[in-house]
Amino acid sequence: MTxxxxxxxxxxxxxxxxxPMSGYDIKRVLESLGWLVGNPSFGSxxxxxxxxxxxxxxxxxxxxxxxxxxxxxxxxxxxxRRELDEWVNQPTESNASMKAFVMRLIVADNFSHAGLVxxxxxxxxxxxxxxxxxxxxxxxxxxxxxxxxxxxxxxxKALATTELAxxxxxxxxxxxxxxPTEALQGD
Amino acid sequence: MTxxxxxxxxxxxxxxxxxPMSGYDIKRVLESLGWLVGNPSFGSxxxxxxxxxxxxxxxxxxxxxxxxxxxxxxxxxxxxRRELDEWVNQPTESNASMKAFVMRLIVADNFSHAGLVxxxxxxxxxxxxxxxxxxxxxxxxxxxxxxxxxxxxxxxKALATTELAxxxxxxxxxxxxxxPTEALQGD
DNA sequence: ATGTGCATGTAACTGGTTACATGATTCG
DNA sequence: CGAATCATGTAACCAGTTACATGCACAT
Numbered sequence: 001m002t003x004x005x006x007x008x009x010x011x012x013x014x015x016x017x018x019x020p021m022s023g024y025d026i027k028r029v030l031e032s033l034g035w036l037v038g039n040p041s042f043g044s045x046x047x048x049x050x051x052x053x054x055x056x057x058x059x060x061x062x063x064x065x066x067x068x069x070x071x072x073x074x075x076x077x078x079x080x081r082r083e084l085d086e087w088v089n090q091p092t093e094s095n096a097s098m099k100a101f102v103m104r105l106i107v108a109d110n111f112s113h114a115g116l117v118x119x120x121x122x123x124x125x126x127x128x129x130x131x132x133x134x135x136x137x138x139x140x141x142x143x144x145x146x147x148x149x150x151x152x153x154x155x156x157k158a159l160a161t162t163e164l165a166x167x168x169x170x171x172x173x174x175x176x177x178x179x180p181t182e183a184l185q186g187d
Numbered sequence: 188m189t190x191x192x193x194x195x196x197x198x199x200x201x202x203x204x205x206x207p208m209s210g211y212d213i214k215r216v217l218e219s220l221g222w223l224v225g226n227p228s229f230g231s232x233x234x235x236x237x238x239x240x241x242x243x244x245x246x247x248x249x250x251x252x253x254x255x256x257x258x259x260x261x262x263x264x265x266x267x268r269r270e271l272d273e274w275v276n277q278p279t280e281s282n283a284s285m286k287a288f289v290m291r292l293i294v295a296d297n298f299s300h301a302g303l304v305x306x307x308x309x310x311x312x313x314x315x316x317x318x319x320x321x322x323x324x325x326x327x328x329x330x331x332x333x334x335x336x337x338x339x340x341x342x343x344k345a346l347a348t349t350e351l352a353x354x355x356x357x358x359x360x361x362x363x364x365x366x367p368t369e370a371l372q373g374d
Numbered sequence: 375a376t377g378t379g380c381a382t383g384t385a386a387c388t389g390g391t392t393a394c395a396t397g398a399t400t401c402g
Numbered sequence: 403c404g405a406a407t408c409a410t411g412t413a414a415c416c417a418g419t420t421a422c423a424t425g426c427a428c429a430t
Contacts, residue, residue, distance in 0.1 A: 008417080024381055034320040035282060036343045044418050046383060069381050069426040095222060098285070098346075106339050133221040152293050155353060156223045159285075162349035166342060195389080211409055231390050233411060256398040256409050 007103050008040055008048050013057060013084045014107030016076040022063070023049055024071065036102050049074060057083055088115045092122045094129075117174060124167045131160035194290050195227055195235050200244060200263055200271045201294030207262040209250070210236055223289050236261060244270055275302045279309045281316075304361060311354045318347035 015026055023046055030039040040048075052058040057080035064070040076084070088108050092100070101123050108115040138153045202213055210233055217226040227235075239245045244267035251257040263271070275295050279287070288310050295302040325340045 022381075023383095032320075032324045033339065034317050034324070034343070035284070036321070036339060038418095040417090041419060042382075043384080043420070048417090050383095067427075069379095071381055097222070102339050102342065105342070109338055130221045133219075134223070137219045137221070151296055151357065152220065152223060152289050155289065155292070155357075156221070158353045159346060159349060162346060166345045170338065170342075209409080210411095225390095227389090228391060229410075230392070230412080235389095237411095254399075256407095258409055 007100050008044065009052065010084060010087045011037065011103040011107060012045075012048060012052065013076055013080050013087075014103070014110055016058060016074060017081070017084065017107075017110050020073045020075040022071040022073055033102075037099050037106075052080070056080075084111065088112065089118070092119070092126070094126060096123075096126065113174075117171065120167055120171050120174070124164065124171075127160050127163050127167070131157055131164070134160065194287050195231065196239065197271060197274045198224065198290040198294060199232075199235060199239065200267050200274075201290070201297055203245060203261060203263040204268070204271065204294075204297050207260045209258040209260055211258065220289075224286050224293075239267070243267075271298065275299065276305070279306070279313070281313060283310075283313065300361075304358065307354055307358050307361070311351065311358075314347050314350050314354065318344055318351070321347065 012026060015021060015029060021029075023042070027039070027042065027045060030037060033039075049058070053060055053074070057077060058074045059077050060072050060074050062070055063073045084107065088104065088111055092104065101119070104119050105116070105123075108119045134153050134156045138150050138157075199213060202208060202216060208216075210229070214226070214229065214232060217224060220226075236245070240247055240261070244264060245261045246264050247259050247261050249257055250260045271294065275291065275298055279291065288306070291306050292303070292310075295306045321340050321343045325337055325344070
């Protein structure tokens with residue numbers, strides 16, 4: 001209930017650790033990531049920003065420029081950083097989607113080396129469990145229902161296998177050359 | 188608005204082309220697929236079934252057995268088959284999720300060879316476009332924002348590449364040995 | 375003037391979740 | 403008798419979407 005869900009909220013917070021941005025800016029970043037994190041419409045983006053402001057996790061200044069329409073620049077506050085830190089260092093729920101993982105990945109990478117490694121490990125465990133479940137499902141025909149020639153199961157297994165390989169590789173790379181970024185160096 | 192969205196509804200319909208089932212049965216099938224299609228709670232499953240009944244796309248009979256609690260067995264109607272046929276043979280929207288694709292894959296596989304091939308081709312085009320977008324994003328550093336060492340982009344590209352390879356392979360297999368199932372052979 | 379891009383916002387709706395409530399049947 | 407499994411359902415809530423509305427600035 002309290003906590004780990006709510007993706008967009010924390011992802012915005014994560015982006016703001018890099019630098020202050022407007023809602024429009026955030027939208028552009030999201031768009032550039034294709035369907036990796038999905039791209040929320042303004043109809044959810046702006047209200048999310050308002051809610052963050054309400055909760056004191058971000059602050060806003062109006063940027064009035066001579067030549068362009070003015071815009072609101074949001075910055076993360078100390079309270080926001082604390083909230084984000086808590087979120088990143090709290091375990092992912094076991095049914096997390098790929099999008100949720102990518103969000104956490106990006107945020108953690110902006111944030112702390114340890115957190116990033118933890119995300120990758122958690123994801124690894126979950127993907128492994130998922131693939132095992134698919135293998136079980138493919139093996140047992142006792143379900144009386146045969147949905148589609150195991151095509152879907154095969155698809156799922158192929159993707160899971162690649163993902164596991166990628167995760168292993170990423171973890172290896174991370175241990176070889178530790179990241180330059182370290183936690184909470186902002187503002 | 189009218190049409191292509193609404194996944195669960197059509198996926199249920201798709202399962203029912205195989206054989207009549209209860210809500211509980213459907214849940215079990217969904218569960219066995221892990222997070223490949225997500226598994227909706229009863230709180231959305233039962234209402235979905237009620238709505239399908241309301242619309243005349245399924246019919247229901249109560250199965251009163253001596254030893255077990257009675258249950259409601261749903262069967263797809265001719266109207267339901269028409270609806271499903273329309274859905275399968277209508278183009279996927281360009282932002283479709285993996286889950287949406289898997290649902291369509293399974294339904295199409297139960298349903299028509301041509302439809303299945305079409306699904307795979309559409310997915311191929313979409314994944315290719317997605318990967319191209321990620322490559323573009325990784326290439327241009329003009330975004331002033333650098334979120335996390337391209338780690339996420341790299342992840343996305345790896346998965347997309349595997350998926351493309353799988354799709355090509357699946358299409359090849361499908362052309363070599365046409366499927367035994369053909370459209371609308373039920374009831 | 376009019377259309378396009380930048381920029382922000384709200385209201386109605388939707389597809390889903392959680393939590394709750396009910397009841398039959400079987401097993402220990 | 404109580405717990406576990408099978409089986410169905412509802413109500414409150416939530417995160418997101420679509421569609422709508424506003425307005426500035428610049429170029430044609």
